[in-house]
Amino acid sequence: PVLGVTPDALVYCECCGKGCVEIKCPYTHCNHDRLQACEDDTFCLTLTDGIVxxxxxxxxxxxxxxxxxxxxxxxxxxxxxxxxxxVIIRVRPDARMWGQLLQVAQE
Structure with a gap:
């Protein structure tokens, strides 16, 4: 399969290595702070033990x-x-999720 992606930026630093950046500006929450936005069950972020x-x-x-x-x-x-x-959240690779996504793409 052929997969394409369009990250908003590619970054590199000596301590963290190579990374990508994805930026979202949710219109439905444009006037909310992170806690207000997290109260919406359909929002992409969640608050767990004070951590977004x-x-x-x-x-x-x-x-x-x-x-x-x-x-x-x-x-x-x-x-x-x-x-x-x-809000900036650093997301690390999830090999299990990637395996599932790749399997679906190959079907």
Missing amino acids: ELKQTHKYYKQVQTQIFVTKSEFCDFVVWTTKAC
Whole structure:
């Protein structure tokens, strides 16, 4: 299969290695801070024990994992910007998820 990705940026630093960046500016939450946005069950982020995370069940998680593996990155910085907040979440490769995505792509 042929897979293509369009990360918003590719980055590199000596301590963290090669990474990609995905930026989202959700219109439905443009005037919310991160806590208000996380109260929405359909939002891509969740709050767990005071830590904001990208939901593994959200389509953006699959998008980010595909970008990590296609670009051979060590991480993806997932950025959510609103007028009230900017959240940056470092997402690491998830080999299990990538295996599932690759299997679906091959079918």
